Every structure is written in C-alpha cells, then in structure tokens.
Amino acid sequence: MGESKLSGAPNSIEGAQDLLRAGNYVADRALATTLFLALKLKRPLFLEGEAGVGKTEIANVLAATLGRSLIRLQCYEGLDAASAVYEWNYPAQMVEIRLAEAEGITDRAQLSGDIFSERFLIKRPLLRALEPDVAGPPILLIDELDRTDEPFEAYLLEVLADFQITIPEIGTVKAAEPPIVIVTSNRTREIHDALKRRCYYHWIGYPDAERELAILNLKMPGAGERLSREVVAFVQRLREEDLFKLPGIAETIDWAAALIQLDKMALDPESVNDTLGVLLKYQDDIAKIQGSEAARLLTEINVQLAAAE
Amino acid sequence: MNATAKNAAPSGEGKLAENVMHFGRVLRAAGMPVGPGTVIEAVRAVEAAGLNRREDLYWALHAVFVNRRDQRELFDQAFYIFWRNPKILEKMMSILLPSFGAKGEDLPETREANRRLADALFPGAGEAPQPAAGEDEIVFDAAFTYSDQEALRKTDFETMSAEELVEARRAIARMRLPIMNVRTRRYRPDTRGSRIDMRAAMRANLRTGGDVIPLRWRSPRQRHPPLVILCDISGSMSRYSRMFLLFMHAITSDRDRVHTFVFGTRLTNITRHLRHRDVDVALARVTEAVDDWSAGTRIGKCLRDFNTDWSRRVLGQGALVLFISDGLDRDEAHGLEFEIERLHKSCRRLVWLNPLLRYDRYQAKAAGAQSLIRHVDEARTIHNLESMSGLAATLAQEWQGPQKARPRDRMGAVA
Numbered sequence: 208m209g210e211s212k213l214s215g216a217p218n219s220i221e222g223a224q225d226l227l228r229a230g231n232y233v234a235d236r237a238l239a240t241t242l243f244l245a246l247k248l249k250r251p252l253f254l255e256g257e258a259g260v261g262k263t264e265i266a267n268v269l270a271a272t273l274g275r276s277l278i279r280l281q282c283y284e285g286l287d288a289a290s291a292v293y294e295w296n297y298p299a300q301m302v303e304i305r306l307a308e309a310e311g312i313t314d315r316a317q318l319s320g321d322i323f324s325e326r327f328l329i330k331r332p333l334l335r336a337l338e339p340d341v342a343g344p345p346i347l348l349i350d351e352l353d354r355t356d357e358p359f360e361a362y363l364l365e366v367l368a369d370f371q372i373t374i375p376e377i378g379t380v381k382a383a384e385p386p387i388v389i390v391t392s393n394r395t396r397e398i399h400d401a402l403k404r405r406c407y408y409h410w411i412g413y414p415d416a417e418r419e420l421a422i423l424n425l426k427m428p429g430a431g432e433r434l435s436r437e438v439v440a441f442v443q444r445l446r447e448e449d450l451f452k453l454p455g456i457a458e459t460i461d462w463a464a465a466l467i468q469l470d471k472m473a474l475d476p477e478s479v480n481d482t483l484g485v486l487l488k489y490q491d492d493i494a495k496i497q498g499s500e501a502a503r504l505l506t507e508i509n510v511q512l513a514a515a516e
Numbered sequence: 517m518n519a520t521a522k523n524a525a526p527s528g529e530g531k532l533a534e535n536v537m538h539f540g541r542v543l544r545a546a547g548m549p550v551g552p553g554t555v556i557e558a559v560r561a562v563e564a565a566g567l568n569r570r571e572d573l574y575w576a577l578h579a580v581f582v583n584r585r586d587q588r589e590l591f592d593q594a595f596y597i598f599w600r601n602p603k604i605l606e607k608m609m610s611i612l613l614p615s616f617g618a619k620g621e622d623l624p625e626t627r628e629a630n631r632r633l634a635d636a637l638f639p640g641a642g643e644a645p646q647p648a649a650g651e652d653e654i655v656f657d658a659a660f661t662y663s664d665q666e667a668l669r670k671t672d673f674e675t676m677s678a679e680e681l682v683e684a685r686r687a688i689a690r691m692r693l694p695i696m697n698v699r700t701r702r703y704r705p706d707t708r709g710s711r712i713d714m715r716a717a718m719r720a721n722l723r724t725g726g727d728v729i730p731l732r733w734r735s736p737r738q739r740h741p742p743l744v745i746l747c748d749i750s751g752s753m754s755r756y757s758r759m760f761l762l763f764m765h766a767i768t769s770d771r772d773r774v775h776t777f778v779f780g781t782r783l784t785n786i787t788r789h790l791r792h793r794d795v796d797v798a799l800a801r802v803t804e805a806v807d808d809w810s811a812g813t814r815i816g817k818c819l820r821d822f823n824t825d826w827s828r829r830v831l832g833q834g835a836l837v838l839f840i841s842d843g844l845d846r847d848e849a850h851g852l853e854f855e856i857e858r859l860h861k862s863c864r865r866l867v868w869l870n871p872l873l874r875y876d877r878y879q880a881k882a883a884g885a886q887s888l889i890r891h892v893d894e895a896r897t898i899h900n901l902e903s904m905s906g907l908a909a910t911l912a913q914e915w916q917g918p919q920k921a922r923p924r925d926r927m928g929a930v931a
Contacts, residue, residue, distance in 0.1 A: 220565060220572055240565055240575035247564045255585065284833055285701025297714040301729070304721065319722045356700075356833065357772075394585075395832045400549055403583035407561075410585045451824065491854075 216246050216273065230268030232261070233414075233421045241409040251367055251388035253403055256411035259455020262391040266348035269387065276345045278386070280332035282355040291359070292372060294329045303327070323376035334372055337382035344384045353392040357399070364402050414456060416443045422456055427463045437474045438463050440508040442486065448504075450492045458486050476502040532567070533559045539598050540581070546594060548587055554580060573599070672874065672899050673759045681759075687901050688762045689795065692770065695836060695911040697738035698864075709735030741834045741864055742773040746822065748841035749806065750780040750813035756871050756899070757809070758799075760840055763904060765790050765798050775830040779818035780808035785826070812846035815884055819855035827862050834864035836911070840898065842872045843885030853887035860891045869907070873897035 217223040220236065223243035227234045234242070242265070245252035254262040270277035280291060300322045307318050330338075336347035352360065366372060367388060371381035390406060392398055414422065420439045423430065430438070442459045454462075462485045471478050479501045487493045496504075540555040558580040565576035574595055582591050676684060705713055716732035724730065745764055749757045761778075768774045768790040775787045789801035803809075831837070837859065845852060860866045868888055872878050874897045880889045889895060896910070897903050 236571060237575045237578070240572055241579040244561050244564055244576060244579050248560060253583070287702050295715060295718065297718060300718055304729075315722060322718070322722070353832070358702075395828050397584070397829065400583060404549075404554065406583075407579035408583040409579060410588065491858075 217243055219243070226272050227265070227268055230272040231425045232264060232268040233418055233425060234265075235414075235418065238265075238409055238411065241407050245407045246387065249385050249387075251390055251406040253390045253392070253398075253406035253408045254411055255392045255394050255408070257413070257453065257455055258393050259457035260411045260413060261456055262411055263348065263350055266346055266389045266391075269389070270346045273343070273346070273387075275342050275387070276340055277348060278332045278336045278345050279348045279350060281350050282352050282359070284354060284356060286355045286359050288362070290331055292331050292333045293374060294331065295323070296327045296329050300327050325377065328374070328377070333366055334380065336386040336388075337370060337372060337380055339383050344382070344386045347386040347388045349388065349390045351393055352390050352398060353395045360399055360402055364405070367402070367405050413446055413453070416440065419443065419456060419459060423459060423463055426460050427467065429467050430463045431472050433473050434466060434471060435463065436512060437508065438466065440512055441474060441479070441504060444504050444508055445486065445496070448496070450487065450495070451489045452487070452492060454486045458488075461485050474505060476505055479505060532562065536562060536577070539577070539594070542594055542598055543581055543591065546590055548581065548590065549583075550581060570599070673756055673871075684759065684901060685762055685795075688759065688766050688904070691763070691766050691905060691908070693767050693908045693911060695740045695743060696913055698741050698834065699736045700739050702737040703734040704737045706733055706735040709733035711735065740771065740773070741836050742775065742830065742832070743767065743771075743838070744775045744830050744835050744863070745777065745838045746819075746840065747776070747778045748780070748813060748815070749778045749809055750844075750846075751810045752813070752842055752844050753840075753871070754810040760898075761790075761799055761802060762795065765795050769793060769798075775826075777822065777826070778802070778806055779813075779815070779822075780806075780811045781814050781818075782808055783818040783821040783826075784808075813841075813844060814847045815841060815843070815845045816847055816850050816852035816855055819859060820851060823855055823858050823862075827859065831862050837863045837866045838869055839866060839888075839892065840869045841888075842870055843868075843880065843888050844882055845884035849883035849887055852884050853891070856888055856891045860893070865894075866892045867907075867911075868892040868895040869898040870895055871897060871899040874899040874903075 217226050220240050220243045223246065224234060224236065224239040227239065227242070242252060244250070252265075254265065256262055266277060266279070269275070303322050304318070307321070312318060328334075332347065336345055349363070352363075369381070370385040371379050373379045388406075390402075413419075416439055419442070420435060423435050423439060427435070438459060442454055442462070446453045462482060465482045465485045466474075466478065469478060469482070480497055483493050483497055483501065487496060536559050537555050540550045540558060544550040558577055561576045561580050562573060565572045567573060577595065578588075578591060582588055673681075673684065703709075703711070703713070705716060711734050713732040713734035716734070717729050720732055721729040745767070747757075747760050747764060753760075764776050764786075768776055768787065769792075775785070776790050777783055777785050777787075784806045786802045786805060789805055790798050792798040792801060839859075870885075873895060880886050894910070896907060898907065
C-alpha cells in the first residue's frame, strides 16, 4: 500500500547508491546500505561524524532526488516546544476574542473552540513534518541534535517512536505516513542510547582519496585535473597531521572554490599560505601549518603524485 | 539457548533469524546493549538488505546493533569471528552462560582467535569488586561532639589518623555542593515572573470567559551548568587522592551532567565508575580502571588529551571546570601553558584547587604552577573538610568575572 506513495524510494542498496549519486553525493556502500534500510523500513537515520563530512547534505540530496519537501529543525540549547513543535498565534487570538465580544458571543465553549482551533496554530517543524504532503511524506532533518539538551531529546523520543504529537487543546496529530527522518550529531556530547536505539546509526568518517576526488570533481568541475588531485592529496595529508580540527569535505570543496577564484591551476606554497584559513579553522592549527610546514607537505605530495603517474 | 534446534531448521530464513539471534547474544555478552527488540529489528534489516553480499550483511547488522562509534571495533571483531563460523562463538557463549557448566580450558584455540573479543566475553577472574572490608568494625559514634567536628574540619587530610579519615569520609558523603544556576532559554510559570505567559493568559481568559485577559507570568528556568572535574592522582598528590575521589563521588552521584577525569601520566574518564551509588564499589571500579596511580605527572600531555578528545564533548553548554592539582609537573610544564589556556577559553569558569595553597607562604614558583595561575579564574586551596565546603560557597555564587554584556530583559516581552 505504501509503495505508490513512496515512489522513487530505492528497492536495493545499489538503488540507494544511485539515488545519492543522482544528487551529486558520492556515498560508500556502507552508507548506502544504512540509508536503504532507513528508507525501506521507515526508521530514522542517525548520522554522526565530524563537522563538514556531509551529514546535512544527505537530507538535501534526498529531498531533491525524491522530490520531497525538506523540513529542517536546527537544534540549539534551550530549544523548546514553542519553537520546535507549535505555538498559538496570540495576537490573532486576542483579536478574535475582541470580535466575539463585539458580536456578543458569550458562549464560552464556542469561543474556546474557536480560538484554539487550527486556524490559530503556528506550526513548527516537528508538527509540519507529520502533515500529509502532496509530494509524499516530507524529509525531516533534525540537525545537530547534540546542541540541544536532554529534555528535548526525551521529547523527541516520543515523537520519533509513534510519529504523533498531542496538542492538549486540539487532540493528537498523527502522521498518516511517517516522514523520512534524518538526525545528525557532531558528537559534542553523547546522545542517549534510547534515542539511538530507535534509529539506524551510521558514523560518517573522512573519505579516502579516491572518493574525495570523485566528490570534488562532481562539486567543483571547474577545477582542473591537476589542481583537484593536488588539493585532495594535500587535504588527505593534512588529516594525518596532529591538528585540533581536521578539515572536512566541506572545507576541501571550499578550498578548491577559493583556489579557482584565484585562477590557480596548481598548488604553490604562497597560495596555500594565503588560503589556509579556508581549510583550518583554529589559529593554532594555522600557525602550525603555515610557512615551512605547508611547503614541506607540498613537496611531499608532489613527489607522491609524480610517483603515482 | 537451544543449539540443537539449529540443525533441525531446514529453511534458510529460519536459520538466518536464529543466527542473528545468536549473534545478538554474543554482542550482548560482550557488553553491547542488545535487547530482544534489537534482534528482531536486525532480522528485519537483514531481510531487507538481502544476503547477496557479505558486506551488505555487515552494514545491515551494523546499522542496528551499533549505536556508538566506539562499539564499532567490537562489532567488527565479533562479526568476523561469528559469521566465519558461528559454532566457535557458540562454544564460547556456552562457557559464559551459567547453564552450561563447561570450563574454558577445553577451548584454548578459540581464546587465541581474538584476544580482545575474548576479553570482552570472559571478564576475567576479577568479579564485581567487593566493598572494602573493615568498615563494619568501626562503630559510628553518634555523639560526636560539635567541637570534635570543628577540629576535624580543620585537620589536614595529610595528617589525619585512620579514625579521623573514616569520620571525614562520612562528612564528605554528606556534603552537598550546590553550584550556581544559570539561566536557560526555557521558561516556567512563575507568579512573580517578569514575562507574560501568553498561553496561560489566553487559557485563563477562557476560564473566566470575560472581557479581561488576566495576565499570567513566567520566568526563565534556571539550571546548573555541566560540571567537569579533572583530578591529579600523581605521587605528589597521593595523600589526598582518596579523599578527592570520595569528594568526586559525592558530587557525581548527587546531580546529572557531571564528568570526572583523573590523570597522572595519562588521562582516564572515570565518570561511569563513579556513578555507582555505593561508594566502595565505585572506588574499587575506579582503582581497577586507572593504572597510573601515584606515578609521575604529565599535566601538559593529559590536558592536551582532554582538549582534543573530550573538551568538545563535555564542555558544551558553558561547563564549570574544577582542576585539582598541585601543579608539579614532571615534564617541566612542557606544553602546559598552551593547553590550560585552551581549556580556560572553552569553559565558563575554571577553578584550580591546589592543596599546596594551604601554606601561607606558598608561591607559584614551579613552572607548571606559574602557567596554571595565569590562566585560571580562581585558585583555591583544598586540603581539609572546611576548604571543601568553602568551595561549595563560592561555586554557589554566580560568577561575576569577565562577562559579555547581555541585552537587557525587556519587560513583558513575549518570547
């Protein structure tokens, strides 16, 4: 029965891989398997990994390739029900009360039914995600869950278990078909096991050189063959260094874009130094790499690339 | 449990389900949180993913069974052993389960198969540590007089007699450490609040059904920030270590969001061990987990480990850090200044508790101590019960140090 509505959902692991590929996302088989299971068995997908490895991107790509709407809930400390689930439109309610007075309506039950109706409900992401959508169940991206606090996590548990939300004044809203849920975490704190248990878990690591090159070629076709190779080799080499924050794929792409803007066809020590701020986000890390260290890494990867050719 | 049923099951699917179930039990025995529900989920996942490739089986099971990154390795090893030959692990399991009486000796080769998994499967000789004996012998004197207590409060832990130590232990166990509350962005109803609770007001209006909307108020909820304790257990601190552990246990079991670490030559996270309610069991577990008791100190290196591996995970949401150390560093404060500065910059407030500060003439002369003193918000002594409870008093106050100006609360603003 769900088949027709879930049009476009992959039927195999290869299908999942192709689906991501169609959205310019190069995934390894492990990720494709987990995603396929999440789509097929309709469970949330829990993605954990360092910043900039493409966790959020998966939701964007899925929304584009499956043609669903994307509903995003960005988490932050102190996120509460009023901004995550729903809120009443108080000014409109007050106007309504005033109008009712003017019309002489004194029936309290009727007034109550009027002002606490869906008309005055401001829907926030979680509630919106449970509503039927013409394009099929939407994609709910719960981004950086680790930023919020435990009480919200506990609330989320309830929503993700049954895909329903209770609004005391109206009743229970239940999704006819559960949305595709993608939860991401940067692991700045451990998410409780109870929540993770309800999801398929996947850790997204840094890609190997081959996959990173494929990603870069897809995302930055403007970068020449040589530049792309050098950029990837340099970043891969940088990840072996002892840094506080290693560059992610997002940084690789940004860096390539910056170098293209500077009309570089190949890496040279000077441009590496000038653009290092795109790759490394901590001053201590930059200070460590800048100058002679960058030049050394550069000669190292050039030798390596020459040997590979 | 029933291994013979295995041979009787002819259908491939039934066998698969059974194998997944056994695999789940192996993982559970190895310490992963695998319940019956998880196993059912796993069977479903494997059926959905298909069995065309070994890799698919691996990742399908991985998606269900693993939910923390550090479980990956264990899963990996269990997977390769189990799916190569489920029988081996079954045998290992049978040793583990009490209903099968077999001893481990008859399977030496499987033990060799993989030491780490074997370690996980056979927790070794060390059973759950027994509470330290000797405590029962001491009769607690309820009539401990006030002046005695007063004297005890001022006695240095270093010079306490065994009896006094026992008494101090009790005092510490009773100790509460209220730490300051900070405003969160959540609200709670409050009749004396400064903001209007529109939702409650609208509901109240309906109740009265009248022309006036009675105002309801709310105010920001308060909550204590996470507390992180880093405690030095090196040789120079050894006389205090035990007392500090008791102190940390009292704090940890008293509230949520506390993380405790000890360090000497390397850093160990002991939060999980200290969570045990019984103080003796908790301390025994810590003793087992930590293997650099009373050795040298490498503060710089340990802080560095903390900064790279833990700070981003435990210092979120404006944590308060208690750094317990005498600042004597074997590495001659190598890299210490840099790391303590980074630590200071990533937390709300950094308090250095230094037992040496009890000496009036103490001066931060050691290189390590000098770097520390430059980068902490506050340095306090901690050498007797009085200083421990004094600590409580300072932590309970809102920190008035360098603070960014906050936009003023608007009266009656609706958030």
